[in-house]
Amino acid sequence: MPSDFALKTMNTVHRSVLKLSFGKIGWSAGKMPVLELVTTGRKSGEPRAVMLTSPLQEGATIVIVASRGGDDQHPAWFLNLRDNPQVQVAFKGAAKQPMTATIASADERARMWPLITEKYKNYAGYQTKTEREIPLVLLNPAN
Secondary structure (H helix, E strand, O other), X not given: OOOHHXXXXXXXXXXXXXXXXXXXXXXXXXXXXXXXXXXXXXXXXXXXXEEEEOOEEEOOEEEEEOOHHHOOOOOHHHHHHHHOOEEEEEEOOOOOEEEEEEEOOHHHHHHHHHHHHHHOHHHHHHHHOOOOOOOEEEEEEOO
16 A cells, blocks of 8 residues: 555655646646645644545536545545545646535445446455455536
8 A cells, every 4th residue: 555655755746747848747647636635734724725536526516536546545635624624625736626425325435436447447446455345526616
């Protein structure tokens, strides 16, 4: 499973590509849109930004997967938004917009997971690596 160092390094490289290309490269990965998610650190209270892919969008709802590459631990960003669901999201370098994160219910996950894994097989592979059920997170514009 990826170490925290490896995940942070990948995020730094991704941000560097975005910066060096003036935002022209890096907003898509594996045919999925990339977004920047900013959560509030559950321990520090500080903003924490991470680059993630979104394998599914339904209307105004953006779906992200808390896979952490199939690790047995949830990603830190997931723990942060679980404790404080008010987040900021940016697409293609646009201004960040406030959104509310909710963890998909069992019924929502049962409907969405097959849609995601049919198109993006890597997520199905991640699920086989861990006993935890990989959560789906729904991002919706804040009211």
